[in-house]
Amino acid sequence: MSKSDLLVAVVAVWLVALLPCALAGMSDTDHEYWNLATKKYINRDGSHEIPFRSYRTRLDSYRHVDDLASRALAHASRIGVLPIRKDERQPMTREEASRHPSTEVDTPVEEPTSKLSDNLHTRLHLSDASDSATDSTGTDAGRSSTAAETSAREPIYFSSIIAPGDDLHEEMGLNPKVKAFAFWKHQSGASQLLHVDTLELAGGSWKLQALDEVLRHH
Numbered sequence: 206m207s208k209s210d211l212l213v214a215v216v217a218v219w220l221v222a223l224l225p226c227a228l229a230g231m232s233d234t235d236h237e238y239w240n241l242a243t244k245k246y247i248n249r250d251g252s253h254e255i256p257f258r259s260y261r262t263r264l265d266s267y268r269h270v271d272d273l274a275s276r277a278l279a280h281a282s283r284i285g286v287l288p289i290r291k292d293e294r295q296p297m298t299r300e301e302a303s304r305h306p307s308t309e310v311d312t313p314v315e316e317p318t319s320k321l322s323d324n325l326h327t328r329l330h331l332s333d334a335s336d337s338a339t340d341s342t343g344t345d346a347g348r349s350s351t352a353a354e355t356s357a358r359e360p361i362y363f364s365s366i367i368a369p370g371d372d373l374h375e376e377m378g379l380n381p382k383v384k385a386f387a388f389w390k391h392q393s394g395a396s397q398l399l400h401v402d403t404l405e406l407a408g409g410s411w412k413l414q415a416l417d418e419v420l421r422h423h
Contacts, residue, residue, distance in 0.1 A: 281387070
């Protein structure tokens with residue numbers, strides 16, 4: 206078996222073991238946003254991923270930590286969070302990209318590392334576009350109100366980073382070389398911890414925003 210075949214086999218086994226854990230307790234929408242989140246964790250510059258190793262994948266791994274969710278949320282409020290939104294540029298597979306002839310696909314050199322999904326090495330750059338329409342009828346106010354109410358009901362997703370040196374990181378029993386990425390959903394005034402990814406990364410930096418701003422300006 207060649208080295209490349211062995212790598213594919215290892216990644217396949219890793220994904221089979223990982224996905225059931227990640228899917229547990231998540232809706233389809235939750236899982237979609239979690240996929241977006243994992244791409245942000247290992248993204249270096251919009252086109253290259255950071256070499257990484259992944260460790261524990263179950264929230265149950267941290268059942269020994271009292272009030273993990275509330276303490277992790279307090280930590281997120283202090284440190285800041287990484288908002289997870291659909292309107293940001295996201296990677297696509299070549300098959301998906303082929304259906305969009307106006308797009309430009311950038312395929313960087315592969316690195317010998319595990320992959321969170323099979324499309325992490327293809328980056329799609331879409332030009333920002335927005336369509337606007339104005340209705341001059343007397344129903345504008347009602348439509349705006351309905352849109353605002355719908356938006357208010359939509360969940361907000363974000364991630365927080367628990368890094369080495371933090372008391373919570375130590376209490377979680379994490380390796381000093383890894384960072385914990387807590388994945389959250391905020392809806393109906395409450396934040397729910399959905400998953401924790403623990404990754405050993407070869408570098409990387411993330412632009413965090415204040416939690417209250419993310420919730421306010423969603």
